Amino acid sequence: MNNEYIDDTLRYATGQYYTVEKNKQILLYLLKQWGIKKVVVSPGATNYALVGSMQHDAFFEMYSCVDERGASYMALGMAKKAKEPVIISCTGATSSRNYMAALTEAYYSKTPILVVTSSLSQACIGHLRAQVTDRSHAPIDTCVKSITIDNIKDEEDVWSATVKINEALSLLKNGPVHINICTTYTNDFSCKELPVAKYIPLYESAKELPSLPNGRIAIFIGSHKKFTERQTQSIERFCKNHNAVVLADHTSGYYGKFRLNMALPFFQGKTVFKENQVNLLIHLGEISGDYYTFGRLRPAEVWRVSDDGAYRDFFKFLTKVFAMSEECFFDAYCDRNVTTNDYYHDCQELLSKCRENLPEVGFSNIWMASQLSQKLPADSVIHFGILNSLRSWDFFDLPVGVESASNVGGFGIDGCVSSVIGAAMVNPDKLYFCVVGDLTMFYDINSLLTKDLPKNLRILEINNGRGTEFRNYNHLAKIAFGNSVDAYIAACAHNGAQSHTLLKGICENCGIDYVACETKPEFEAVIDKFTTRDIDRSIVIEAFTDSDVESDALKAFSAIIVDPLPKRGIRKIKRIMKIKS
């Protein structure tokens, strides 16, 4: 009735623009990208930075309602009728509590309501601040996702807020979504143009997919359940069609064509990395243990493909999310028919260059990997401990037919032996290898007492008497503390301090064959026995190594291809030499 009072002059002729608060700017920009424009606002101070900014922008179709309960039910009716998401915004204090009833209704009717609540910074919760209520838990049946976007302090916050808001908006199709946005109560509304925030759309149908960017395409695979034949074929066909490669280490479970384990090249000097820049990285699977590869990849953009549609921005270059099966995605892009596979061959050449020039190293995890990896019988499985063992073995390929796995999900050293025992129980006729360090072995030592322990286990324990990881030349703890890491950081001297009887004794009691090695010839002598497909007793090899030798081996492997000194650097060195002489 009285709406005539609210004319355009009152709405727009304020002399104010958008708030300078960055979290609001990101939200506003993305709302516009996602096309979410209808909003029911309730009065208040804690949301006035948001509401004032919306008021300035004719994109937003605004409605006002004092009672939040009324506002939320009003939005429910609007969303159902208009078949599009509706925003509701309220201030602090108890205002948002009044949304609960309508949100329960919206939750069960899957109505897209975007609830934007407002708050002081999260740091204020619990300190008796007026109007601050704790919204960290929403009743489980009021929204499908609840996030908090605090006041932005740095680039990391910008990245996090951007991805979180994009994901939250992508979920409105499932029902109400809650964004709790913090404010500083600034009255600076001087921002005339919203800064660009990265819009990350979600694609759910293979019929409407964006076209692939030009340039090099790589597929990166984190830990993944076993690939089906069909999935592997889809990936192979895609790579063939687009001159693409698959970056897949021993945790990926991918054994198809175009597979490259690039850990070793990526561990080399920086010039190597330049040769491998990718324009588009397609990210599959979950957590990866391949630090060297993912640490060096700087793709121009990343597309995440996963059934779950979750926004996993591992590389921080995420631009698109595809909620669909991998085969569905790759099959949709088999149209380019590129005839060359030079990207794969370039990478392969680089890899060969490294592998052909491997340095001679001492008796260490890396050396044992170099010897044993090629002798594993086809149709066997190998598990790797976290992290030294996985890293050492990622420098080498496994024979065709050998499958591998590692506990990179929780990334714990606590259950690696149990996991291989569980796996070995599945196929009593296959050999199951496992490479672990001493901390991992003894962490899980009682697993050897498991009733009906399988006989097809082949455990290689590298006993360096500590968490040798922390003694590696490049580990930050080693750099800071030197060999003093042994005291507490690397947990030296437990489990009998490289006892030669401890593991042996328990193996004997558990019906496991035990062999100890301290030198290369001793290890070479036992490889045949270890790899023979003769399944009547499990075997444990305990290889005693020295942390300095382990570290030296790793260092040598990092310097197969070294960066040439830049010219300026050479001049500088010459000058210094001159001064000295």
Add this chain to the structure above:
Amino acid sequence: MTKPLFEYIIDKIYNKDVKRFVVCPSAIKDCGCYLYKHGIPYVEGIDERSAGYIATGMSHEANEPVAILCSGNSTFRNLTSAMTEAYYRKLPILVLTIDNSADLINQTVNPQDIFTAHCCISNSLSISDIDNTVEEVIVNLNNDKPVFLELTGYNRTIIESEDNTHAMELDASSYLYSDDEIKRIVSLISQTSCVHIGSKFSNSQKTIITKRIPEIYCNDGANAVDGRLATLIGSSVVAKSQLHVGIFSEDECIYDLNMFGNRHVGSNVIVFIKGKTDMCATILEYAENLDWDVMSLDKVDGMSFDKISKPVIVKIN
């Protein structure tokens, strides 16, 4: 035919393609016998943590769901780490906890990143509600999501006695310390000792100890089998001049087997271990390899443990 709730659930999930079971020590008596009787293959884990990781390894390898059966006391917390692994690798693992008594442990709030769904079934639900809940569990598993299913209010005595031969076998080997053993142990150690006891003590046995030795500890909070030896050793390292005495079952020592190898263990620790199976000999040898003195209670009468030069483990029987 009436059957106990957990048997109904196990049948139900087994018929819906959960064919692999890992049974934790805490559930072996109740569930193990049922699976055994019905010829359903299962693996016995040596502790919950190991059982959890056996399940993750198995599920990945077989590409199938795996159910872990565990009791509802605090030992199920030991599954947290393996379930973290399951969550981040999208492995379809079902943790089924069974409770006999009133809720000792509140299981309703767990870390965000271990289970995707938390379901509860009690025997007050109607059959159709139970079936619906099981259906929800299966849907989650089929989507590679780890699920927690809490079974409460079932009574283990429901099991028919003639069906229970395997359980009887297990029961016969269950152990409690005899009063005489407790008295002999108490007579060997000084009154100023700090005594830690395991979970299988009667109140009168506790009294035998407290009459002579005032300082006695027992992890009664959650009354679980795990962590007993670790707790004893923790205490011993902060009170180095006080003799620390543990009286534990074989199972309790197996959970904490790796603690024998902790480098902080000093010469103020004595563990009395009540054996049950031949694993006891393995434990003793393991300790011996770590330079513990291994003795037998039969042969230590009249000895004093006030001054020892190494940690000691004494086999009770």
